[in-house]
Amino acid sequence: MSDAVSVGAPAPLPAQTRRRAPRTLFAAAAVGALLVLLPLALTVWRAASFGIDDAVDLLYRPLVGELLANTLLITVSATLAAAVVGTAAAWFIERTRLPGRRLWAVLMAAPLAMPAFVSSYAWVSLSLDLQDFGGALLVITSGYFPLVYLPVAAALRGMDPALEESARVLGCGRWETFVRVVLPQLRPALLGGMLLVALGVLSEFGAFQLLRFRTFTTEIYAEYRTSFDGGGASMLACVLIVLCLIVLAVEFRVRGTARYERLDRGARRAAKRYELGAWRWLVAGGFAVVSIATLGVPLGMIGYWLTQESSAAVTPADVSPELLLNTTLTSLEYGLVAALLATVLALPLALLLVRFPGRVATLLERTVFLAQGVPGIVIALAIVSLAVHALEPLYQSTTLLIIAYAILFLPLALVSVRAALAQAQPRLEDTARALGLDWLQTCLRVMLPLAGPGLGAAAAMVFISVVTELNATLLLSPIDTHTLATQVWSDTSQLAFAAAAPYAALLTGLSLFASGLLFLLLGRSALLGERSN
The missing domain is CATH 1.10.3720.10 (MetI-like)
Incomplete structure (x- = not known):
């Protein structure tokens, strides 16, 4: 049988795909x-090998309730904060004439290279008063928001600008266009980034340990150090696994099965950038604050302690x-x-x-x-x-x-x-x-x-x-x-x-x-x- 393919016929599958x-x-x-x-x-x-009575005694303790509340509180708070900061940063960089936007684009992604526990070291060395929920939220949000910023920025670059233009022609303002047109198109990227943040927060250990904020990860480590190979740590680990599975299920449920890809095959053109007017320096100041919190303080405190005597x-x-x-x-x-x-x-x-x-x-x-x-x-x-x-x-x-x-x-x-x-x-x-x-x-x-x-x-x-x-x-x-x-x-x-x-x-x-x-x-x-x- 000839391998020739007529014009307009669908291309055959690669040979490797047809073979086993x-x-x-x-x-x-x-x-x-x-x-x-x-x-x-x-x-x-x-x-599973843990006895029912022992499992009940272990899990139904005030400590476990405190751990669950702390873990859920920091996960939800940090995920929402990272979503707001990451999405706002992506929109201003990709959709406005922000002064120095190329520099801000690099600085917004750079915190991914800064380990969370190193940031914790910097903030704790600056003030021991940050060893609480507020400090944990600050450090975790600073370290994880690029996981939202990067996919949302990529989604904004890939969006068809005709959607926003049509909304503006129909009388929608900037905010209404963002909420009703842009945000739904960002849904897969935004939810995907939030999923990564939530899983990262549930898995975080070093930052919480240094900040003295108790979650399941810190207690699992403490349980291991106390009883070495005891089953208590495994029971708490299973609770943490269940929380991760719940996060995955919620993200899948919220994301749904809608399709968001572009249907046209024409030349890609850049979206119109909005003028910020008198707000441009205020927005640039906001970016400066974020950069100082995510990079300035950690690098500054490392430099400071490098110049200090041990005493x-x-x-x-x-x-x-x-x-x-x-x-x-x-x-x-x-x-x-x-x-x-x-x-x-x-x-x-x-x-x-x-x-x-x-x-x-x-x-x-x-x-x-x-x-x-x-x-x-x-x-x-x-x-x-x-x-x-x-x-x-x-x-x-x-x-x-x-x-x-x-x-x-x-x-x-x-x-x-x-x-x-x-x-x-x-x-x-x-x-x-x-x-x-x-x-x-x-x-x-x-x-x-x-x-x-x-x-x-x-x-x-x-x-x-x-x-x-x-x-x-x-x-x-x-x-x-x-x-x-x-x-x-x-x-x-x-x-x-x-x-x-x-x-x-x-x-x-x-x-x-x-x-x-x-x-x-x-x-x-x-x-x-x-x-x-």
Whole structure:
């Protein structure tokens, strides 16, 4: 049968899609999903093995009620605050003639490179009075609002300006146009960003611990420290898992099934920018306040404590140059190795999703993304329990810690790797197969070189996350092993602010450098994708 296709006929599916995926690819893709599923299943199993009476006694306590109230209060408040700040920032930058808007666009995204517990260190060292709900709301909103700003800004850039123009012609003012036309179009991006903020707040530990604000994550850690491998921490972890699942369900319900894509295929044109008039400097001042709160105070306080003697802190402590060097090298080592492992684990599953889609591939993908919706402290605690009962030689080993990092951040790697592989033209793979290469050789010699920048972006994302990770590192790191993140946490917990400053400065510098590299790689990946198309 001829492979020729008549003009106007639909293009045939790529050869890889028509063929069945190799069994070895299925097996390799399943490894990451199984690694994610194991600690979650163990958490549920340990909680289920708890006696009914013991479970009731544990959960029906005034403390649990306080934890639930605090967790819900900070999650709802921070999510709404981040939604307001992120959406307002995106609209002013993308839809108005704001003075210095390009600078503000960079500054609004930059807080993603500032770990929340480093911001907590800065604010607590500025004033111990911030160790309450107000301080927690300030720090969490400052660190998480870019998760709303970035997708909303992208959605505003992609909107058809004709919608707003039509509303203005029909007599709608700026505010009415925004509420009735723009905001509904932003719904997927806004809700998606709010979902990420809510899950991030539910998972946050370091910032709340330093701010002395008790939530489920801080109590799970305290329960673990008190009873080590007791089942109480697993029970509280299951409550936290249920809260995360409720957030996911609410977001899915509110988002609905409406479609928002553009139907036209014409040339994209920029939307009209509104004049702010006398309000422009007031709005610019608002952006300056946000930038000072999110970047100015953390960087300023780090710089301040770097210039102070140890005796100036509440608790004096000396900084050992040897310890500073060791913690930096350890953080770099963990970040690089974990980034490599997570990217390697994501590769076969991404290839399966892109070239051999099906129910099994989708099931494996959704299993992996469970790690994104479950707090890191829950996964870390389950891995501790697993090591104690079944993998004792690996307990408090570097190997187990690296595996934990890979489990936690596998979803981040999968997103970038899948996008990178999707940009590779299927016909290039068909040509390679026609020349006699098998599927593995085709991947190594054709797909991976094309997807190189995207793979680098995936590794950079995981590296940033690992270097700033705190939960798993505290629970699983080998004895007498410290990272930049744990040293900042340890010194700040003891109010040794001057001692924590060098570690906070190096941690922030590494995060900012890796973030810059990430944006560079993402831009290069997009450029290669355009050229291949």
